Amino acid sequence: IAIYAGITMTTVPLAGGELNRPxxxxTEKxxxxxxxxxxxxxxxxxxxxxxxxxxxxPKRDNHAQQSKV
Known part of the structure; x- marks a missing residue:
């Protein structure tokens, strides 16, 4: 879409696993x-x-006892 609009654009593809830091x-950094x-x-x-x-x-579960974030 950006090419057709004449916009110069760069993309940064990331995988979810790359953001999951120990x-x-x-991750914020x-x-x-x-x-x-x-x-x-x-x-x-x-x-x-x-x-x-x-x-x-984590997957949402109706029976989860604690949150894991």
Whole structure:
């Protein structure tokens, strides 16, 4: 769509597994770093696509006793 509209755009494809980091704050740091890099070129639009995002969160279960986030 961006090509037809004449928009210069870059994409950052990510898999859900890449965002699942073992230490608190690492995922946030990764996302902030990607957004910082996208802001360094002001005339580009950056689209972040996250494939397999369902791998980041546990399945919802009606019988779950505790949350795991």
């Amino acid at each position: 230490y608190v704050g690492e 990764l996302l902030i770093d990607i957004m910082y890099r996208s802001n360094t070129i002001p005339y580009l639009i950056c689209a972040m696509t996250i494939d397999e995002i369902d791998g980041l969160v």
